Amino acid sequence: MSDKEKKITIETGDAGKGTTEISEDANTEELEERALSVFSSDRNEDIVALVFCLITTFMVLLFTKWMV
Amino acid sequence: MFNNVLLCTHGTDGAKKAEAFAFRKLEEDPELKVTVLTVLDEDWRQMTGDDWLNSSKTHTTFLDHVENQMNEEIAEEWQRIKTSYSSAEQATFLQKTGNIAETITKAATELGCDLIVIGPWSKGKKFSIHSTHMGLRTTLRNKNLHPLLPCPLLIVP
Amino acid sequence: MSQLKEQMPTIIMGGFLLVYGLIVQSGALEPMAKYLHTHKTLDLQVTMTLVIGCIAILGAFVNAVRKPGNSNLDTFILQPLGGIVLILLMAMAIRWYAEPLMKIVSKGLEPTLGFKIYKVLNLNYVVLGILAGVLLTNTWGIPKFAGPGVKCARFVLKMGVIMLGARYSFAELAKLGGYSVFLVGFFVLGTVFLVLWLGNIFKQPKSMTGVLSAGMGVCGVSATVAVAPVVKAKSAEMAYTIGTILTFGIVCMFVFPTVGKLAGMSPVQFGAWAGTGILNSAQVAAAALAFNAVDIETLKVAEIFNITRVLFLPIIVLVLATWFGKETGQKLSFKSVVIDKFPVFIIGFLILFFMSSIGMFSPPSHYKGKYxxxxxxxxxxxxxxxxxxxxxxxxxxxxxxxxxxxxxxxxxxxxxxxxxxxxxxxxxxxxxxxxxxxxxxxxxxxxxxxxxxxxxxxxxxxxxxxxxxxxxxxxSKTVVTLTDFMIWFFAFGLIGLGMQITKKAIFQAGGWPIVMGVIAGITKAALSFFVVLWLIKDVVLN
Missing domain, CATH: 1.20.1480 (hypothetical protein mp506/mpn330, domain 1)
Known part of the structure; x- marks a missing residue:
């Protein structure tokens, strides 16, 4: 799976720095230190938040409305 | 007496006293090795406070800007030192980022310094609306600095 | 072995939660819960503590045995686990113990003081949580094991905002949206121009007035952070501005709810006022919940204003960039500022709002989940x-x-x-x-x-x-449960964000920004107070 690879690429864009600089291991730590959240990009964070919310909503509906 | 001095400055009134002292010594003894160290406070990272609206990209842009801006201001600061003290030409200038106490002591160890010179804590004017300093306001505390010291510390009164 | 040592805090917290959950389940704490008036939450306490405790211990042991890697599991679950459990533990302790105790103590002190402390200072669990977060950061500092977990605060707060979308109806959103665009637009632009004008009078550099005007006008530190690189602010200017705004925001968090209660504002009025007058957007939510933590009417109104402001932020960045760019020659395109920076979580808010509008959570015959x-x-x-x-x-x-x-x-x-x-x-x-x-x-x-x-x-x-x-x-059980989830999300997020306010940042306040900022901030708060009282007389939500 190219998952790991992909993540690093996103992180690069995030930091607003060149790809070459990032592919070196040394810089990723610094970038992660600087980043505000555990997510590799803001868009990812928003999308995951949305998905989580939909799951929560679905579970709530399931247990309080559809199964009652 | 001392051969290798680390002068820590960031342009405040207190630090200027330390500068004056170190460069006077340098004039007296040209053999003396003086390194001027300016630390970029890592606590800039905390200056974004409880902001949650901006993306990490905006934060990185902000921190990059801080870094560039500080580099510019530090360069100006060094220029000021060089123009005020003729002996400053012989000194080495060094800039580092990190926790202030840790960075100073680490630099001193790396350079093999036998004396660290800093300015005294000066009680600022109660209220001043003119910015006289650069970067973050911060106080170096004995409690944090002393346990780390690799060599004598001179606080120029 | 060292890995196990690192996990000790998490294991201890998890063990504590498990033991606590079992004690509650045995019924031993019932008399105390009755005294604290928390006995209705005992079932929830058992479920939450047992589930979280189990996850914490399981996760900690996985962390201790497994070699730390770079996979998604590591980044999103295993590493932040300690911090998440810590914040949850704080939230639970505050919600179930600190807040009820505060009420009892301030009731006991009422005869001597002549007023109830918790009512005057609005010390409910949200405010207490933020205070606890701020205190922790500034005394011991965020413990190392909690670092990655605290970073989740923003994510969880976003979830809270998205979930809030489920509580609006079309009519409400339309009406509130109208008010908020009008009020926020007026006050954002008004404050920006006021600060720029003040800067002109006091002959301050453009870079400083640029940062400060955005910070005072739109959403506090967020705007400052976004604008500083654009207007090429000097380091001292940024430090002064951020310090001023953070200090102002924390003061607002306490002053606003108290003034609102003294003035007898309705939840809707207060929400509108807080949403316009308070600078930092996390503190808007905090003040709204401080004013009224159980009924989320205030939060609903305040968040609409908040979202309006969020949408205003890129526009202001663009305006300031153009204003400043004339001199430096740099240009920012509409796309790079507005479209690239559009917060996607607002779309989530709209999706839940849409689901609510088609009656998924409660049929149209229900009024706000009541029937x-x-x-x-x-x-x-x-x-x-x-x-x-x-x-x-x-x-x-x-x-x-x-x-x-x-x-x-x-x-x-x-x-x-x-x-x-x-x-x-x-x-x-x-x-x-x-x-x-x-x-x-x-x-x-x-x-x-x-x-x-x-x-x-x-x-x-x-x-x-x-x-x-x-x-x-x-x-409606659905609506009640959804609201509960949302409030926990907000509490978690706000506690986590509180942990990111350091006293060092606050003490940077000073210089011209504090003079101009206080003038602009007080003007904005006072003017918006009167405008809200004058404009929003009726209870809009009915």
């Missing part, structure tokens, strides 16, 4: 004691002053033990409902007449009738 249910149900019945009271009163002909319809409703209530339709009509749902609701209206009329002193009823009878009416007014 009337007159069908036969054990839970709708009055208590046996109340029934005896009513029968006695009937025997003593206490109801003689009632109108015939009202008397019929009371008679039927005694007969059926609850408000309901006619038993014979129970298969014709429509007719049954209709009669039941009519009876409820009659009972409410009776209570109103008793209140207006047209008739006299003994307090016991009144309370029995009130209870009967209350029993058929049900809250």
């Amino acid at each position: 009337i249910d007159v069908s036969y149900n054990d839970r709708s019945q009055v208590t046996p004691e109340e029934l005896v009271t009513l029968q006695d009163a009937m025997a003593k002909s206490e109801f003689s002053g009632l109108k015939p319809e009202q008397l019929e409703a009371v008679t039927n209530l005694i007969e059926q033990h609850q408000i309901a339709g006619n038993y014979d009509e129970r298969n014709d749902k429509k007719a049954f409902d209709h009669v039941g609701r009519a009876r409820m209206t009659q009972l409410q009329g009776t209570l109103a007449a008793a209140k207006g002193k047209e008739i006299t009823l003994s307090p016991e009878v009144k309370s029995a009738l009130k209870h009967a009416v209350k029993q058929v007014k049900k809250k």
